Amino acid sequence: MAILFPMPKRYWLMKCEPAAYTIDDLARDGRTSWEGVRNFQARNFMRDDMQEGDEALFYASNADPSGVTGLARIARAGYPDPFAWKKGHKYYDEGSTAAKPVWYSVDLAYVATFPAVVSLETLKNTKGLEQMMVIRKGSRLSVQPVTKSEFDIVARLGSKRGR
DNA sequence: GCCAACGTTGGC
DNA sequence: GCCAACGTTGGC
Secondary structure (H helix, E strand, O other), X not given: OOOOOOXXXXXXXXXXXXXXXXXXXXXXXOEEEEOOOOOHHHHHHHHHXXXXXXXXXXXXXXXXXXXXXXXXXXXXXXXXXXXXXXXXXXXXXXXXXXXXXXXXXEEEEEEEEEXXXXXXXXXXXXXXXXXXXXXXXXXXXXXXXXXXXHHHHHHHHHHOOOO
């Protein structure tokens, strides 16, 4: 049972373009729903593996520079994405029903804003991060698992001032 | 804005 | 089930 054998905490990287949502937006909101993920692999992570209390690196893609801008926590595990049911909405998907939802959301809570972006270039040049999915060319997955070790290294880099 | 890399779609 | 066409992502 999950109560007796709780899942160990997992770590994630969540991508978002600054035009859509930023770590500052999350700091302002405190908490937000992470809807609109329309990729099956990312969906599976959100639906099957993310648990409340998991920690996440907040990654700004298509940014200047792109990189990790802060930290977040999973505040609610996967639940059916209600936007998939909103007819006319850009996230609407007629294939998703309440009985058989196709897409899933999670809720994210704000944890911290890095004083400076940990850029993609820094990630690429940091020992211990060689296996990170996000530094691989052509990696487009918007929800990625990271190891505790990778999370800790990036969180430490991010906590340094004046980088 | 370019374009390579990738995921999805649809004809067959 | 193959694979070309298409749309999107995202670094640069």
